[in-house]
Amino acid sequence: MFFIRTHVRIRAQAIVRLSQGLTLQQTANEFHVHLNSIEAWRQRWNRQGLMGLYEGHHTGRKRKWAAEQQEALRALAQTDGGSANSLLRTLAQTEGLPAISQETARRYLHQMQFSYKRYRYSLKKHPPEAFGKAVRIIGELDQLARAGQCELLFYDEFGFSPNPPIQSGWSPIGQTRGVEPPSHGERVNVAEYFQDQDKAGAAESSHRVAVPHCNGSSTTCNCQGNAPCRCWQTSR
Structure with missing residues (x-):
């Protein structure tokens, strides 16, 4: 089954309404978007056709921590362990790194092949x-x-x-x-x-x-x- 995203369907409907004679402002009012958005959709349709209705690649916000700062988090988790909150608190006191959320720290650790799990009193394996x-x-x-x-x-x-x-x-x-x-x-x-x-x-x-x-x-x-x-x- 071919699934069309909601935003793509709205843009296609807006192009259809423009072809039916509605003005940019009337189309913007009908779809509850800004006038500039309708104009941008129309220009992309004229340049790219059907592919212009789809969203392009979004780079997103730049990461707060560079590779060196993420490596400091990895090294501390490797030696000391503990929760994400304790790791961030230690790094803030020792390295003075910019503040990030615990969820961001967990995402970094997952990307570096770490997992959050229980410790053991004994590491002996039963034969x-x-x-x-x-x-x-x-x-x-x-x-x-x-x-x-x-x-x-x-x-x-x-x-x-x-x-x-x-x-x-x-x-x-x-x-x-x-x-x-x-x-x-x-x-x-x-x-x-x-x-x-x-x-x-x-x-x-x-x-x-x-x-x-x-x-x-x-x-x-x-x-x-x-x-x-x-x-x-x-x-x-």
């Missing part, structure tokens, strides 16, 4: 053979649990920190930036034991279990009726 072995073991345990020969519980934990590090930032595409995790004394860890959905009603009574740890903390579990057991870690 495929170890991952495959774990999948096989979990599969065997799942089959035993479904056959009623054992009770399979899954354990998960997460933590909260009053001063978390930067969680996301700009990095080159294909590279992941690592950050140092905070010390354990500044974190509050929460742990949970849960069962498979098919075995959600395995708990028979309400009880609390405190498991001591060598570091002076303990894990407390609370199971209510048929609900999954919920556990949390507290520090003394």
Whole structure:
């Protein structure tokens, strides 16, 4: 399907109205444009014909940052990372570069093959053979649990920190930036034991279990009726 842009269709209709005997002012009033625009369309039609109805190439506004200034942004994102706002603030303090919007900085970074993504506490890659072995073991345990020969519980934990590090930032595409995790004394860890959905009603009574740890903390579990057991870690 051939699609004609709105502006091209309006110019063509204006040329038709002029050919029907309307004056420039009458045509401008009908299409709610300036008189000079109608005259420009008429001259382009006379010089170029049908191609004169289409818009030419627009260069747009000149970029605020030259190639050297964009390179400074790239180098800072490569070494420090962080958000676009923090990068612009640092460059304004150190390089004295002209102010640009965060959206413009993001566009520059995308053009330089950067992406905004989460950081990781560890850059270690799990070997495929170890991952495959774990999948096989979990599969065997799942089959035993479904056959009623054992009770399979899954354990998960997460933590909260009053001063978390930067969680996301700009990095080159294909590279992941690592950050140092905070010390354990500044974190509050929460742990949970849960069962498979098919075995959600395995708990028979309400009880609390405190498991001591060598570091002076303990894990407390609370199971209510048929609900999954919920556990949390507290520090003394």
